[in-house]
Amino acid sequence: MQTNPAYHINLPQIHHYFANECYQQAVKLCKKNQRSPAEDELLEQTAHATCYHQHQLPEEKEKLVRHQWLLTVVYASLNNAARAEHYAEQCCTLCQNFADDVPMVSYAYAMNAQAHALLAAHEPEQAHGYLQLSNDIADEITNPDHKLHFWADCGSWHTAEG
Numbered sequence: 731m732q733t734n735p736a737y738h739i740n741l742p743q744i745h746h747y748f749a750n751e752c753y754q755q756a757v758k759l760c761k762k763n764q765r766s767p768a769e770d771e772l773l774e775q776t777a778h779a780t781c782y783h784q785h786q787l788p789e790e791k792e793k794l795v796r797h798q799w800l801l802t803v804v805y806a807s808l809n810n811a812a813r814a815e816h817y818a819e820q821c822c823t824l825c826q827n828f829a830d831d832v833p834m835v836s837y838a839y840a841m842n843a844q845a846h847a848l849l850a851a852h853e854p855e856q857a858h859g860y861l862q863l864s865n866d867i868a869d870e871i872t873n874p875d876h877k878l879h880f881w882a883d884c885g886s887w888h889t890a891e892g
Contacts, residue, residue, distance in 0.1 A: 745786040749797070752780035756800055757883065760807050770808055777804040795824045795836040796883070802843035806850035818847035835876035838867040842884050 759765065759773040781797045784790065798820045805813035821840035825832050841864035848857035864884070871877040 742787060745783045746790075749780050749783035749787065749793075752776050752783060753797065753800065756780055756804060760800075760804055773804055774808065777801050791828060791831070792833055792836055795821050795832070795839050796879075798824060799839040799843045799883075802846050806846040809850065811847065811850040811852075814847040814850040818843040833873065833876055834867060834871050835873070835880050838864050838871065838880050839884075841867060 756773060756776040759769055759776065762769070765773065777800050781794075781801060784793055784797045787793075798817050801817040802814050802821065805811075805817060818840075821836075821843040825836050825840050828836075841860050845857045845860035845864060848854075848860060868877065868880050868884070871880065
């Protein structure tokens with residue numbers, strides 16, 4: 731366990747806390763129907779903060795795809811197709827790099843990220859194909875917690891875009 735000797739702080743617990751808190755805040759902002767320019771900036775910064783804190787937790791590498799998915803959704807909601815495509819590709823790359831160590835839910839997030847990036851790029855037909863693939867993969871997830879998290883994250887966007 732890594733601690734800061736000056737304050738007896740458990741750094742992994744702190745990173746875990748902030749990764750989760752920033753994630754929830756970013757999702758809440760992202761799902762808002764209308765945001766001010768200040769909220770858009772806060773959304774972008776919060777999404778990157780959650781990724782930073784998650785990257786500090788190598789034992790939770792399967793969550794990295796979920797956080798890259800969030801960046802994809804954030805940039806798609808900000809109408810920045812190039813950045814959304816970049817992070818969607820990062821999702822796929824992480825799945826390939828981790829290969830056998832990645833749970834099925836990560837592939838569902840990666841395909842959902844591709845759908846969001848394609849929607850941001852005004853490619854609705856291709857996006858629909860990736861969304862359907864994402865949903866098909868999600869239907870096959872056997873871990874109930876993974877399935878619950880996926881549908882909690884992706885369900886409302888699925889309804890809005892599906």
